[in-house]
Amino acid sequence: MAEEQPNLEATMGLIMNGGNAKGFAFEAIRAAKKGDFEEAHKKLDAADxxxxxxxxxxxxxxxxxxxxxxxxxxxxxxxxxDHLMNAITFRDLAGEMVDMYERIAKLEK
Incomplete structure (x- = not known):
């Protein structure tokens, strides 16, 4: 069991950090939706x-x-x-959505 501990820690690191990344990406979308693009980019950086x-x-x-x-x-x-791959995909999509909200905001000015 002792030799499995490092693998378990790495596995849990994938789950924890993947979940955090997805959460930050979602917060980035919410911030962009409100027009707070500075916060949105900070959240994308945190996801990265x-x-x-x-x-x-x-x-x-x-x-x-x-x-x-x-x-x-x-x-x-x-x-x-699986958790990590979903987080990566969601982060990529969040970046596109933030960009889209920024473009829309510029057009509305």
Whole structure:
């Protein structure tokens, strides 16, 4: 069980940081919808930072695997990867939506 602990920590890092990134991205959309584009971009930056942390966890897992230290694939690991991919997709979409709200705001002036 002791050798599985680092993998569990990396897996939980994916879930936690992926969830944080998605939450920040959603907050960015809400801020843009209200016309607060400075806040929207701060939230997108926070989402990017959370995704970077998740990426670091994922890279740690992949590096260990590439070095021959087999990482067990559990349902929790699969869930973590799915969670991360959804967060990345949502962050990308949020960036597009913030841009769209900014364009609309400029047209309304």
């Amino acid at each position: 930072q959370a995704l970077n942390e998740a990426h670091n966890s994922q890279t740690d897992m992949l590096t260990k695997e590439a070095q021959g230290n087999h990482q067990p694939v559990t349902l929790l690991t699969v869930h973590a990867q």
